[in-house]
Amino acid sequence: MSSATLFTDDPRDVPDGPALLQRLSDIQPVKLLVIGFAIFILLALIAYPLALLIGYSVVDAQGNLTFDTFEKAFNRRGMWAATVNSTALVALVTAGACALGIPLAWIVARTDAPGKMLVTLAAGISFVIPSFISVVSWIFLAAPNSGYLNKLAVEYLGFTHAPFNIMSFGGLVFIEIIGVYPLVFFAVSAALHNVDASNEQAARVLGAGRLRTTLTITLPLVRPAILSAIILVMLDALSSFGAPAAIGTMANFSVITTKIYDLLKFPPQFNYAAAVAMPIMVFTAVSLLIQKYAVRAENFRTLTGKATSDQITTLGRWRWAAGGFCIVVVFATAVLPIGALLLLSVLSSFGADITLSNLVTKHYALIFDADFVARGSIINSLLLALATATVCAGLGLVLGWVVERVQFFGREAITFLVMIAYGFPSIAYAVGILMGYVNLFYGTLTLILIAYAGKLLPIAFVLVRNGIQQLSTDLEEAARISGAGWLRSVRDVTFPLVRGAVGIAWVLVFSLSLRELSMSAILSQADTQVMPTVVIQFIEDGAIELAAALSVVIVTVSLSILGLIRFFSRKKTAVVS
Amino acid sequence: MNFYSPATGIVPDAPVATDQLPRLELRDLRKRLGDTAAVNGIDLQVAPGESVVLLGPSGCGKTTTLRMVAGFLQPEGGEIHLDGVLASNASFALPPEKRHLGMVFQTYAVWPHKTVADNVGYGLVVAGKKRAEIDREVAAVLDLVQLGDLAKRYPSELSGGQQQRVALARALATKPTLLLLDEPLSNLDASLRQEMRFELRALQKRIGITTLYVTHDQDEALVLADRVVVMNKGRIEQVGTPEEVYRTPASRFVGNFVGTANLLEGTIVNIDVAAGRVSVALDAGDIVSARASAGWLTTAAPGQRATLLLRPEDIRFDRPEKPDQQTGLDVRFVSAAFLGSRYELQLAAKDTPLRVQSRTAGTFKDGRALLWFRADSAWVVA
Numbered sequence: 001m002s003s004a005t006l007f008t009d010d011p012r013d014v015p016d017g018p019a020l021l022q023r024l025s026d027i028q029p030v031k032l033l034v035i036g037f038a039i040f041i042l043l044a045l046i047a048y049p050l051a052l053l054i055g056y057s058v059v060d061a062q063g064n065l066t067f068d069t070f071e072k073a074f075n076r077r078g079m080w081a082a083t084v085n086s087t088a089l090v091a092l093v094t095a096g097a098c099a100l101g102i103p104l105a106w107i108v109a110r111t112d113a114p115g116k117m118l119v120t121l122a123a124g125i126s127f128v129i130p131s132f133i134s135v136v137s138w139i140f141l142a143a144p145n146s147g148y149l150n151k152l153a154v155e156y157l158g159f160t161h162a163p164f165n166i167m168s169f170g171g172l173v174f175i176e177i178i179g180v181y182p183l184v185f186f187a188v189s190a191a192l193h194n195v196d197a198s199n200e201q202a203a204r205v206l207g208a209g210r211l212r213t214t215l216t217i218t219l220p221l222v223r224p225a226i227l228s229a230i231i232l233v234m235l236d237a238l239s240s241f242g243a244p245a246a247i248g249t250m251a252n253f254s255v256i257t258t259k260i261y262d263l264l265k266f267p268p269q270f271n272y273a274a275a276v277a278m279p280i281m282v283f284t285a286v287s288l289l290i291q292k293y294a295v296r297a298e299n300f301r302t303l304t305g306k307a308t309s310d311q312i313t314t315l316g317r318w319r320w321a322a323g324g325f326c327i328v329v330v331f332a333t334a335v336l337p338i339g340a341l342l343l344l345s346v347l348s349s350f351g352a353d354i355t356l357s358n359l360v361t362k363h364y365a366l367i368f369d370a371d372f373v374a375r376g377s378i379i380n381s382l383l384l385a386l387a388t389a390t391v392c393a394g395l396g397l398v399l400g401w402v403v404e405r406v407q408f409f410g411r412e413a414i415t416f417l418v419m420i421a422y423g424f425p426s427i428a429y430a431v432g433i434l435m436g437y438v439n440l441f442y443g444t445l446t447l448i449l450i451a452y453a454g455k456l457l458p459i460a461f462v463l464v465r466n467g468i469q470q471l472s473t474d475l476e477e478a479a480r481i482s483g484a485g486w487l488r489s490v491r492d493v494t495f496p497l498v499r500g501a502v503g504i505a506w507v508l509v510f511s512l513s514l515r516e517l518s519m520s521a522i523l524s525q526a527d528t529q530v531m532p533t534v535v536i537q538f539i540e541d542g543a544i545e546l547a548a549a550l551s552v553v554i555v556t557v558s559l560s561i562l563g564l565i566r567f568f569s570r571k572k573t574a575v576v577s
Numbered sequence: 578m579n580f581y582s583p584a585t586g587i588v589p590d591a592p593v594a595t596d597q598l599p600r601l602e603l604r605d606l607r608k609r610l611g612d613t614a615a616v617n618g619i620d621l622q623v624a625p626g627e628s629v630v631l632l633g634p635s636g637c638g639k640t641t642t643l644r645m646v647a648g649f650l651q652p653e654g655g656e657i658h659l660d661g662v663l664a665s666n667a668s669f670a671l672p673p674e675k676r677h678l679g680m681v682f683q684t685y686a687v688w689p690h691k692t693v694a695d696n697v698g699y700g701l702v703v704a705g706k707k708r709a710e711i712d713r714e715v716a717a718v719l720d721l722v723q724l725g726d727l728a729k730r731y732p733s734e735l736s737g738g739q740q741q742r743v744a745l746a747r748a749l750a751t752k753p754t755l756l757l758l759d760e761p762l763s764n765l766d767a768s769l770r771q772e773m774r775f776e777l778r779a780l781q782k783r784i785g786i787t788t789l790y791v792t793h794d795q796d797e798a799l800v801l802a803d804r805v806v807v808m809n810k811g812r813i814e815q816v817g818t819p820e821e822v823y824r825t826p827a828s829r830f831v832g833n834f835v836g837t838a839n840l841l842e843g844t845i846v847n848i849d850v851a852a853g854r855v856s857v858a859l860d861a862g863d864i865v866s867a868r869a870s871a872g873w874l875t876t877a878a879p880g881q882r883a884t885l886l887l888r889p890e891d892i893r894f895d896r897p898e899k900p901d902q903q904t905g906l907d908v909r910f911v912s913a914a915f916l917g918s919r920y921e922l923q924l925a926a927k928d929t930p931l932r933v934q935s936r937t938a939g940t941f942k943d944g945r946a947l948l949w950f951r952a953d954s955a956w957v958v959a
Contacts, residue, residue, distance in 0.1 A: 474686030477649055478744075480673040481680040482700035482751065492699070496690045 031486050035406065038398040042414065045454035046421045049432025053281070056274035056435060073275040082254040083279075086238060089173060089255060093237040094230055096177035101184025102226065104329060108185075109192035110218075111313050113322035115330065119185075122334035127182040128558060129337065130515040132242030132536060133551040134175045135166075137337035139544055140344045142166040146351045148340075167250045175243045178333045180236050184229040191225035192218070210313060231287045238280055239425030241518035242532070246539045256280060257427045257518065264522055270435050277428035288423045341555070344548035363549040374550055376527075377534040381514055382557075384445060384530060388452040389510035393502050395453070396460030401494065404468045405476070422458035429455055430519035443525040451519040456512055460505035467501025468494065503568035511558045598661040600625045600755050600787040601646065607654035608641055615641040617811035618655070623755070623789060628781050630790045632798040633808035634834065639791045642808075643759055646789060647680055648673035660754060674703075679748030679786075680757040683764065685740045687732040693719070693743050694728040700751035714750060721780070722746045738769050745777075749786070756781075756788040762797060774800045795835045799823065807831045823888075825870065829958050832886045839887045839931050840958070841865075850874050855957060857883050859906070861926035866901040867955035884958050889921075889934040891954035894946060901955060905947035913938060924948070 057069055073079065104123075108116045141149045142164035150162035165171060195218060203213040241257040248258050256276060263273040315322055344350065348358045367374045399418065403411050421429070433451040441447035471494065479489035495502075517532035524533050531554050538547035599622040606619040616638040623629045631639040644650045646657055648670060657665040659678075664671045688696055698715040706714075719725050722742040732740055741761060748756055761777075762770045778801050781788055792798055798805050799819040807814045807822060807830075815827035826832035829840065843857035846864060855877060858864045867885050869877070877883070896905065908931060911923040915938075922933040924946075931948075933939075939946055 472682075472684045472686060474682040474684045475688060477647070477673065478680065478682060478686040478688070478747070479699065479703075480649075481647060481676075481678055481757075482747065483674045483677075483703040484699075485672070485674050488703065493688055497688075 034398060035402050038395060038402065039410070039414065041395060042399065042417055042457075045450065045457065046417050049429060049436045049454070050420065050424070052435045053274050053277065053428060053432040056271050057278050069271050069275040070278070073272040076272070078254055079259060079276070082256050082259045085169070085253055086255040086257075088169075089176065089240075089244075090234050090237045092173045093176045093180060094233050096173065097181040097184050097233045098226070098230065100177060100181040100329070101229070102188055104181075104326070105185050105188035105192060107322050107326065109189045111315050111319075111322060113315060113319055113326060115323050115326040118330045119326045120189075122330040123182040123185045125334040125338065126178055127186075128511075128562070129179070129555060130242055130517065130532070131175055131179040131240060132246055132517055132532060132539075133341065133515075133555065134179060134337055135243050135246040136344065136535070136539065136544060136547045136551050137340040138166040138171065138175060139539070140340040140350065140548070141336060142171070148354070167247055169251065169253060171251075172243055172247045175247070176237055176240060178337075179240075179243070180233045181333075183232050183236070184226070187225045187229035187232075188222055191222035195221045228291060231291050235284055235287055235423065235425070238283060239427060239518070241427055241521065242536070245517075245521070246536060249540055257425070260427050260431065261521060264431065264434070268434075270431070273431045274428075274435070277425070277431055280425045281428055284423045284425060285420075288419070338555075341548050341551055344545055345552045346549075347545060350544045363545045366546060367549050367553065373529060373537075374531075374534055374546070377529040377531050377550075378553065380445060380528060381531040381554075384448055384452060385510045385513035387445075387449050388456060388513040389506045391449070391453045392457050392460035392509045393464070393506040395457055396464040396505055397495070397498065397502055399461055400465035400468050400498075401490065404465060405473065418458050418461045421454055422462075424455070426455055426516070426518040427522065430522040433519070434522060443527060445528050448520060448523045448528060448530070451523055452513050452516060455516075455519060456509045459512065460502075460509055463505040463508070464498060464501050467498040471497050500568050504565050507561055507564045507568065511561050514554055514558050514561075597625055599623055599658075600627075600660060601789065602658040602661075603642070603646075603655065604658070605655040606642065606645065606652050606657065608638075608645060608650060608652050610641065614811050616645070616652070619808075619811075619813055621806060621813070621816070623787060625787055626785045628778075628788045628790065628801060628803045629806060630792060630798040630802035630804070631806050631808055632792060632795060632802075632835070634793060636810075637808040638811040639793075639808050640759060643757055643789060643791045646755075647678060647757055648676050677751070677753055678755050678757055679751060679753035681741075681744045681748050681759065681761040683760045685737075685744040685761075685764070687740045687743050687747070689732050691731075692728065693724060693730050693732070693735070696732070696743055697746045697750050699747065704751065718746045718750045721749065721784075737765055738773070741765060741773065745780075749784070754787065756786050758788060758790045760792050761790075763792075763794070770797075777801060798835075805835075807834060809834075824954075825868070825956055826886065826958060827870070829884065829886075832958050837889050837932055839889065839892070839929075841885045841887065841926070841929060843883055843885065845877055845879050845881045845883050847879065848874060848877055855883065857885060857957070859885070859926075861906060861929050862904070863906045864903045865906075865950065865955050867957050868953060869957035873957060873959060886956045886958045887950055887954060889932045890919075891951040892931070892933045892935070893949050893951065894935065894937060894939045896947075896949050897952055899952065900949055901952060902949060905949055908946060908948055910941045910944045910946070 058065055058067065074083070104119055107113045108119050139147070141147050144150070144162055144165045144167060147162070147164060147166065150164055153159040153163050154161075166175070199221065200213050200217055203217045204210075208216065239257060240255075241261070244255045245258050245261065248254055254262070256279070260273050260276050263269045263276065343354065345363055346359045346361060347354070348360045348362075352358045366372055367378075369375060399414055403414050430451055433447065433454070437447055437450055441450070475493050475497065476489045479493045480486075484492060515532060516530075517536065520530045520533050521536065524530055529537075531550055535547045535550050535554070538544065538550065601621075601623040603619050603621040606616055607614065608616040615636075619638075619642060621629070631642060633639045641650060645652050645665060648665065651667070651670040652665055653667055655666065656663060659676060663669065664676060688699075691699070694712075694715050697718060698711045701711040701714060715728070716725065719728055722745055724739065724742050724746060727735065727739065732743065735743065741764075744761070758777075762773050765773060774797055781801070788801075790798075790801055792801075799822075802819055804816060805819055805822045806816050809830050815822055815831045817825075817827075822831060822835050826835065826838075829838075832838040832840070841859050841861060843859040843865070845855055846858050847856040849855070850871075853868055853871065853874065854866050855869050855874065856864055856866050865885060867883075869883075906926055908924040908926045911925055911930070913923070914921045919934045919936055920938050922935060922939065924931040924933055926948075933948070
């Protein structure tokens with residue numbers, strides 16, 4: 001029945017047995033086995049590739065410790081330009097995302113501007129659409145000559161030159177901002193919602209006006225949220241690969257991530273790739289440390305409660321200006337890109353006039369054609385997503401339980417390892433996976449699965465762990481006291497109660513697997529293409545309509561799967577004090 | 578009434594015949610949590626049918642002790658015996674599921690995904706009982722806690738008090754040899770808490786189950802206990818009946834923690850070992866004859882300092898027929914409040930503050946009055 005029943009001798013028979021025997025009887029083999037296996041997988045997925053990556057970058061071919069690799073890697077042609085580009089990208093995207101996200105969050109959370117609900121919806125949509133798909137949309141809208149917004153501007157608005165050029169560094173910055181501003185928006189608006197009204201009321205009672213209260217009380221209270229979001233945005237921009245790859249190829253510039261990708265093309269130069277990935281890793285590590293110690297140290301306030309009507313600022317005549325801003329954002333970040341994607345996917349060819357007779361389904365027919373590369377990639381993607389979601393949810397459950405419930409020295413280490421994988425730039429992680437497992441799994445889906453699982457595990461881990469955290473340990477202990485062994489108490493009590501969290505983790509990981517590009521680009525071979533790599537291939541080949549059709553497939557599957565979250569959240573879940 | 582087998586027996590009010598094995602025995606139990614010795618050498622025996630309450634402030638080690646008995650924590654020193662059989666020591670711990678205990682948690686820990694009946698029947702299912710038997714026993718124990726008609730409900734549909742009863746029923750369903758309760762009433766509101774105290778006490782007496790109860794609430798301890806174990810800083814300060822702990826506290830700590838204590842300092846003038854009494858000249862004036870423990874009396878000598886404990890309700894304005902005092906204690910009025918059933922007075926005897934509960938507001942002349950102690954109520958704390 002339970003592990004304990006199987007392996008523990010009843011000590012009532014041997015009350016004075018030797019201490020060693022008694023100690024052995026206390027160990028629960030099933031528990032140890034499960035935990036040990038989970039930790040082994042964790043080490044194989046995260047610690048091993050990370051160690052290899054660092055090792056390759058500081059050890060030369062003879063096995064000596066050296067920094068020559070860095071020197072040689074960064075002296076390669078174009079490397080400094082790429083580094084400068086990456087730095088500029090991070091700075092501009094971060095500034096832009098804050099400039100867009102913070103005012104929007106304030107408008108939505110604290111003003112009476114119209115169209116607030118639409119902004120939240122649009123931010124959600126922007127967040128779900130990966131940047132390489134945005135690129136497809138924006139090529140349709142704002143390609144230098146044939147983009148339809150440009151045509152519109154030249155033909156009807158009297159512009160002499162096409163005003164937009166998405167195939168430029170500026171275009172890349174724009175697409176990245178649209179992709180990441182939701183991080184700032186959601187973090188800040190959640191924090192604003194959570195600032196207890198009494199904090200602000202106390203300031204008002206003491207004589208501070210609305211503006212003064214906002215500046216001296218409200219903003220400082222949400223500063224930790226803003227800082228956390230900025231760090232996430234910086235990491236996202238630094239490690240972004242999809243849009244830089246698609247646009248950089250056309251506009252002829254590079255960033256660090258695309259350089260890493262180039263270094264892994266035949267013949268792959270692992271040492272250099274690892275060395276080039278190192279600055280990203282160091283930056284990531286430093287940022288996460290700053291977040292852990294600086295931001296969290298400041299985040300001591302317990303923020304509770306809901307925004308009350310008292311906290312809503314009436315904007316007066318600025319109300320419609322704010323509303324207009326909201327509508328522009330909704331259009332630019334959600335309506336236009338989604339509309340463009342759908343339209344492009346059924347347009348006979350890019351550049352053709354938008355008339356009913358030019359709308360066709362041939363791109364979809366080709367996508368699903370059995371002899372064409374796209375169909376295989378759809379199947380591969382779905383298989384991978386299924387496997388990744390299942391592995392991550394299962395592993396997340398075991399690790400979450402271990403970290404929350406077992407007292408041992410390795411708990412912190414597990415959390416640390418998992419969170420490293422979270423902050424780890426995908427592209428660098430993929431290099432590590434390639435070095436670690438290429439001999440075993442070259443050209444197989446397993447290789448990609450390992451990468452997906454390691455990179456997405458943190459999401460499952462955090463969700464499931466939070467679920468377990470909310471369960472009082474008393475619930476499991478009550479089962480033990482009732483006579484259930486460890487395994488049975490987990491099965492009968494813990495698992496049913498975290499089922500909702502595990503389900504949501506599964507769905508999220510599934511959806512994120514479908515859109516993963518940077519690791520897939522490095523790891524997939526001819527037979528193991530996935531949807532995102534095929535989309536990029538289409539963009540590079542100029543088959544932009546096919547790229548749009550396949551993107552529609554990705555977005556549709558992602559969104560429908562995400563709809564399952566509602567099903568899991570509806571389930572009876574535990575409310576425990 | 579018939580819920581428990583007769584073997585468990587009806588409980589004698591007095592502690593227990595010595596030929597019976599104690600249901601629970603703690604020998605020099607020790608446990609460190611972090612840097613502090615949470616439990617620092619505890620010896621205790623709980624007899625069959627007895628209700629023992631561990632009472633103390635938070636951090637005194639009472640919950641740690643309970644969790645070691647349950648098997649969730651392993652002691653670092655000492656031994657725990659259940660029915661005379663070793664359950665835990667530093668190198669061995671019987672897992673909780675093998676101890677055949679019942680436990681009621683502070684948070685109730687009623688499983689939200691199971692119905693009331695499934696919660697209560699869980700232990701029986703784990704034990705491999707037949708369905709019909711489980712249904713019968715679940716119904717019986719639900720009746721016992723007056724939840725018979727809520728068997729099919731989910732916990733989220735129940736009130737806090739009802740969830741508490743479910744937790745109790747679940748703990749009783751497997752007919753444990755020992756019932757552990759970890760501050761079970763602390764999440765209930767005040768009036769329900771008072772009601773549940775008496776109900777728990779009645780239930781415990783009726784089914785005669787041995788219980789170990791943890792609380793920081795002295796009123797709860799006095800109602801529920803056959804014996805109270807007052808704990809402080811990981812050690813036992815005193816074990817005794819509720820009356821003993823309240824009237825003859827072994828230390829200042831016990832006196833202060835159980836009830837309100839007025840402490841009056843003085844110097845010993847006379848000792849009567851045979852009568853168990855001592856006369857003390859209070860610093861605040863007056864000479865008082867007080868009772869003292871035999872142990873203390875053997876070490877006492879005239880001229881030594883002593884501290885007297887007096888409960889607020891034992892102090893009067895009327896002179897009794899045979900006072901234990903010479904002149905009455907001269908006090909100054911500070912403040913007074915009317916609390917319905919009594920007056921609560923803050924007075925001062927020289928510099929010593931004094932709290933008095935009195936049915937009358939008292940009469941003060943120029944803000945002063947003489948106080949008299951109820952006969953035999955003054956007690957020497959070490």
